[in-house]
Amino acid sequence: MKIAQIAPLAESCPPKLYGGTERIVSYLTEELVRQGHDVTLFASGDSETSARLVPCSAMALRLDPMVKDPLPHHVMMLDAVCRRADEFDVLHFHIDYLHYPLVRDFADRTVTTLHGRLDLPDLHPLYAAFPDMPLVSISDDQRKPMPPVRWLGTIHHGLPRDLLPFTARPEGDYLAFLGRISPEKRPDRAIEIAARAKMPLRIAAKVDKADQGYWDMVIAPMIAAHPNVTFIGEINEHQKAEFLGNARALLFPIDWPEPFGLVMIEAMACGTPVIAFGHGSVPEVIDDGITGHIVHDADGAVAALHRVADLDRAKVRAVFERRFTASRMADDYVALYRDLPGVRTEAARLRRTVGQDIGLQVVA
Template sequence: MRIAQIAPLYEAVPPKFYGGTERVVHALVEELVRRGHEVTLFASADSRTSARLVPMAEGGLRLLGARDGLALHIAMLEEVYAQADRFDIIHSHVDYLAFPFARHSPTPTLTTLHGRLDLPEIRRILSRFPEQPLVSISHSQRAPVRDLSLRWQATVYNGIRLENFSFSSEPADPPYLVFLGRISPEKGPIQAVEVARRLGLPLKIAAKIDPADRAWAEVNFLPLLSTPGVEYLGEVDEQQKAELLRGALALLFPIDWPEPFGLVMAEAMACGTPVVAFPGGSVEEVVKEGVTGWICRSRTVEEMVEAVKRVDKLDRRACRLHVEQNFSSSAMAERYEVVYRQLLEEARGRGEVLPASPPQPRGPASGLSPWRKQGERPRPHQPARLGGRPDGEGHPLPQE
């Protein structure tokens, strides 16, 4: 099957540091290639992939400090749909941005919604494109729009590459707690610090601070770093993250928002590390309470403190097995293959799609990516070599 994968341009695929959606796209692409599919990835030029890479920005826009990321995403979508007849399926991970292009393309487009759906603006855009095939990343993600007539194809849980998260049957000695993600009020870093303080346990915090949260963090979070035992590591790469999670006694996940998935929960459990979380969004779908973690339903620091005291009753092997069965890249790709086939069968039954054309040379007036010369193709596993710098900022897509 010839599949186009459209990734957000804000991070490389896989991301150097933070970036849940881009990490999921990488896991999916690599597994689809391994399964024999012909995959084309539209992403930033510093992406590393065994698929055919079409670079659509010089690099991940967040780390470049780009000022108009939306413009580059629109340019990328124009390029994707200019090549649409080369693909059997186009799979978009840029939420609603592809909808206007997909509506007028004979090649079926599947959109995975990676962000929150409880905002009025999201309801409005979804209701304007009810014919677009959609995938949710948790059942709870759909709750705010269940009253809309939308074309849901499936719920496909996010998957991780298990080889990146090795298992440990025991936490590090001395034990510590870990908090990973974003420093923002809805992620609960203040509560995580208080839990660790009351338990007298070290807390390692590996997280980014977005510009939108900087003012809040300076007032509410940064002063807490003087708390004994609290260590702020900033953003960490994949290997550092895996080491942190593998050695932790527990991952603290005291969220206060409708989490669409929460990839770090699966990453922690893959290492054998239980999750202690507040309920919200997908938490009760990802964490198997009493087996892979504890869900603190009163949403209090006191309950989370008591839950951490009980993590030694959980079998870390059960945490790993839960991820292998439900949240691996293999499980994710297998579920997407089913959706792709269903979508193709439906489209062909309606006479809406023809077999994809073989790749043809693009002429000089075509919509070639501005980040490479005509006829040039980055090698698999190597970033493209580019000059110039995109001029842009902002992130219209809600992220984990």
Template sequence: MRIAQVAPLFECVPPKLYGGTERVVSYLTEELVRQGHEVTLFASGDSETSARLVPGCRRALWQEAGCLETLPHHVRLVEMVAAEAHRFDLIHFHIDYVHFPVVGRLPCPTVTTLHGRLHPPDQEGLFETCSEVPLVSISDDQRRPIPSANWQATVHHGLPLDLHTFRDAPGSYLAFLGRVSPEKGLDRAIEIARRAGMPLRVAARIYPEERPYYERVIEPLLRASPWVEFVGEVGGAAKDDFLGNAHALLFPIEWDEPFGLVMIESMACGTPVIAFRRGSVPEVMVHGVTGFVVEDVAEAEEALGRVPTLSRWACRRTFVERFGAARMAMDYLAVYRRLVGGGSRPIARGAGRAFIAEPLAPIRRHGRLLGPVAAVQSPGGA
């Protein structure tokens, strides 16, 4: 199948450090290429991919000091995609809504994955006006505010099975990974660690617009909390070590996060997650297996006392069964093929899921202990 993937231009694909959407686009693109599909990636020029790369800008916009407005770059990107649309069987957009007005004049089907939170006052009218645009949600909870939109499927994110290293021995610190913003709950993570009497390591990015919050709320907490170490952004091997060597990951969000990629990254390492019951958390987590879903700081403190009862192998195994990149690609391919074939009826969740063979056994690849993995039956190229 000839597939175009259209990524945001904010970060390169994959991002060097923080950047969830661009990271997912990379995993999906590389898996589709691996399965034999002809893939073109529209992304920033500093992206790295085994697909054909069409640069929408010279380098990631958030890395360009002279970039004041990102919208013009994305409008230009849409025109670049439209100019090449005749080359593809399907175009998969990951750039929110900027392309909606041109979808009707493209010569091939499209699908759009929405990666952000929905706010009906802003988006409901758009979805009604552009009701012909097929949409994919990244969790069932994400679509809850606007259930009447043209949802085709829910496809949970997935990671390459060998991306993270399984570690069967728990570490001695708690981990927090994400942005420094009120909805991510770093202040609550600091309080949970204080109550539990455990050190907390924080790997976080501070966006310019969130620096006032950091300086007003978080920086004083850090000065008053000697048990907290702020390590800044991490990526690659450093993130693998950071998550894999933790006792548990804290995910005390205070917003309805549509997915939360860090949860499955932690599971891939075998590290349990203590997560607040918001947004997609109950969909992604298996309570009592991959960690604990809790309501507040007090419950999080109590749950940390039960972390030693969890199996890190079972945590890794759940990741393998549910959140591999091959499963994600298979779910998307089911959507692609239906749309290319002229179908318009949404498919049921779980249709086309990858088959996971039993038993699951630990293996090593390039000297890295991966934990339980299995043969994944992947669809062939089309």
């Protein structure tokens, strides 16, 4: 199949440091190419891919000091996509809703994966205005706030099988927090839990401009007051394998409807159990008592840490390999692509070309 993948431009594909959506777009793109599909990736110019890259910005917008507003860059990318839309059997968008008014004429061969939270009040009327746009959720829980729309399915994220190696015997005796410093991710809870459990905590996370005040007023003082806590900052993929693999457990103490939580399956790939608060997608991702423990408060998290050594890290890895690989994710998407009512097969494209060559109008 000829497939277009349209990524956000905030980060490269894959991101150099933190970044969830662009990371998944990269994993999906590379697996589709590996499976033999003809894939074109619309993404930032510093992306690295085995697909055909259409650079839509010089570099990841978050890392470009000259960029103040990301919207113009995405508008220009959408113009490039729409001008070339007829080249593709399927167009797969990962940019929320920006393209909806532009793709009505070929919406029946598009897929839009929604990667973010959907419980914000401004989104309800927007999605109500586009009820026929083909959508994919990344967890069943993500769908709950939505008006009636055209869900094609839920497809959980996946990672390349060999991206993060399994660590049977972690060398560190610490807890890990990986992601982003923000109120909904609750790094303050992680610090409290580690202090009560009398365990070291290492925090590898980025601080967005929007969360700088939260860092300055809440988290930085807490880290300074707790000598068991080490702040590392943003880390890359190589550092992530060591960081997660050598941890006793990953703390995922979220306080929001997490749409998926990529870090949970990254930890599972390393064999590292996850102690997660039961919000959003967590009950869909974590097999309680097998890949970690689902808790509902700090007391439960501390108690779970006393039992985490009883979990079999090999079983944690086995669940990852069964449920959360990039090959499974790509297989799910390809099956979905083939069921789209407007999907164009090779035969249909051939008929159109032959008809045009001899001056006939052919309806494919």
